[in-house]
Amino acid sequence: MTRKEPPRSNARDVERYAALWSSRTKVMRSSAMRDMMALTQRPEVISLAGGNPDTRSFPPDTYAAVMQRIAAESCAQALQYGPTEGIDAVVDCIAEVMAAEGMAVQEGGVLVTTGGQQVIDLVCKTLIDPGDVIIAEAPTYPGAVPTFSSYQAEVVQIPMDADGMRVDELEETLDALERQGRRPKFIYTIPTFQNPAGVTMSLPRRQRLVRIAHERELLVLEDNPYGLLRYEGDPLQPLYAMDGGEFVIYLGTFSKILSPGIRLGWAAGPRPVLEKMNVGKQAADLCSASLTQYFVTTYFAHGDWRRYVASLTEIYRSRRDAMLEALDEHFPRQAQWTRPAGGMFIWATLPDYIDTTDLLARALRDNVAFVPGRQAYLDGRGGSSMRLNFSGSSEDQIREGIRRIGAVVAEQVALYGTLTGAEPAPAAPPQPASRPARLADVLRLPAARRRPGRREAS
């Protein structure tokens, strides 16, 4: 699909209305990724930027058969309004998906939403006043950044290492906040195959995090879109399963196991919180699409969703491997990256004199895209990192895309060498795919921290 690029408003146009903006509008920022969508959707561009699943692998025959059945059995209901909390049969499907990861849902403890994104929005809506503190990981899901900004939250980001969020640093931060008389409204975490870092929180840290939530009576928003997309190793218990329904709000979605185009996610958690989120949802969009809810229930009744997820897992494992190999081949030896056991993303960090926001502009000229690391921070950090997606492109595209990015990076490295007199770095020799010893550096010490003069995120 090619996109027209709509004309942008000019400054005079905007000024005319600016007196009417709410204070949140003045601080809200557009996701650079969304802005770039027109560019990345050009057919000649290899986009490693989005978080697109491989919807081409969903059989059109199955789609047609499911829709045929809806036409015969429930057409009028699929086209009608539904209850805000979602139709019962979808909640049954959700219970099935959660059971596959060892979770049980309580009656009345699920709210169907317009994608997982709406869960983040509704949790903020229910809990956040301007200036309230949210704890998140560093880096965090780039799509949550505009949401947190739109509620004017103060986001405190906790470093991660190969075992996920540093829960010891979380406790120190909570203590420090407490000394200031501040209490975070919730802790936002993607414990499994984190977006964008690709790391997974260890079992002891999960246990400790849930214990902290109970001891301090703090809500945790556990975002788990990728848990079923595991390419190696054994599943770890979700926080929700450890919590007993008290402090964990669980975010699930059909986007990564079935389709994001149906815009269906859900929240599971303490009923008083879900009831307030339900009121927030009424005001936002009344209910989520009945048509796509019927698509889910009819597919679950007659298709084999687990087999489809298994097929996705095979596809994505090969793509991840292709990307890791291409990184070894084409990225300079100064670069470092994570080796995810599941999910969709690799997080790569370049020498700190490379600014990935600038690099992206250069890369787009060579028809390749990624997410610059700053998109995953609220404070301008992440300037020399990038998020690379391996689920949405073929293995050939991944290899070619990484080759092109590697070439642009090499160009920058050489330029830096020329300017500083340092020896230009040669292409990296083949390395072991996993470099755990340096992983902590990749995640914990983004360049901007050490160089406060660096320019802020755009």
Add this chain to the structure above:
Amino acid sequence: MTRKEPPRSNARDVERYAALWSSRTKVMRSSAMRDMMALTQRPEVISLAGGNPDTRSFPPDTYAAVMQRIAAESCAQALQYGPTEGIDAVVDCIAEVMAAEGMAVQEGGVLVTTGGQQVIDLVCKTLIDPGDVIIAEAPTYPGAVPTFSSYQAEVVQIPMDADGMRVDELEETLDALERQGRRPKFIYTIPTFQNPAGVTMSLPRRQRLVRIAHERELLVLEDNPYGLLRYEGDPLQPLYAMDGGEFVIYLGTFSKILSPGIRLGWAAGPRPVLEKMNVGKQAADLCSASLTQYFVTTYFAHGDWRRYVASLTEIYRSRRDAMLEALDEHFPRQAQWTRPAGGMFIWATLPDYIDTTDLLARALRDNVAFVPGRQAYLDGRGGSSMRLNFSGSSEDQIREGIRRIGAVVAEQVALYGTLTGAEPAPAAPPQPASRPARLADVLRLPAARRRPGRREAS
């Protein structure tokens, strides 16, 4: 579809989390209609409460054929994420719908949304800080009330008569606000077949309203879900068509001309405002469902949407007539109601000693439902009025539903007579369907205004 009634949280449960609520959560209120949904969806209940279109009239064969075509041509795209502003081909369909009411859209001047409801939410998000003023009609769309509350807006409601919003009173209100140094952020109006009142703003008032917007540089949110559902008379120009793209934000939706279950609406208007709304939408749900967007574009390409709207118009005209006849037959002579030339709703006002919120509880025991008038006000007014929907029930159901409500009303009238010694009112004699002389009373003087001691809206 029967609904389980999920257990409600008890007060102790809620208290545990209440310290975490945002200030908006403390003032947000659930739509009583949404809460009642479990009751009104019981098969034995005749619901004149919702705003449901007649989705049974949409041919299942057409649904199947459209979906078959999507499977063959665009399955992977229908299941994938799309751009936040909506896919281009949907914008073309929107342009076609707007052209049918004499409107032209500007390039880049449309944002596809998750139902029309999301437009109201995004306009508030873009413009409203707590305490900001929104102007609305009295009564206003009950579904907008929770949205306005969720942004902690102060809503000033302007009376209506048979010609819609009293624009002279609007001007007085704007002057009074100006003297207080306050300027409303926007004026919310449903000029055509207003929900819930069923009245239509006259052409001179439309012209004057647009002139006021230009003179005072005020934004107007024109909500027009029903414009194409006209049962008699000639169409009037929408405000958007008079404005020239400067101050009117237009809200359109596929809900009433095609299906609400696809959750697709749109905003058209000044680009600087739409750009901010786009950023707000990114944070809220990333994009609206691609699957249902493809449903629209494929249906528009191969089906005859105008013929479907024409068929709905025939169905609804007969249902409106059936409701008006039943009201004449079964409501007491003290009751008054509007006679809409289109849309979905009749607004009826009973003697002011009748509280329609209480009446609803009684009516539900007789398996019939309506919307109590207070839902259409933010200040507790509307206590003796009710909104009656005629699009979602068959003519037989409508006649039986109105008979049951009439019986409950008669019971209350008789009880009042017994308590006060006044003569119980007999059933009303046949009356002319339209009672323009008394219409102003129906809309302008709700009981609560004259009886300040009355209890507040629940």
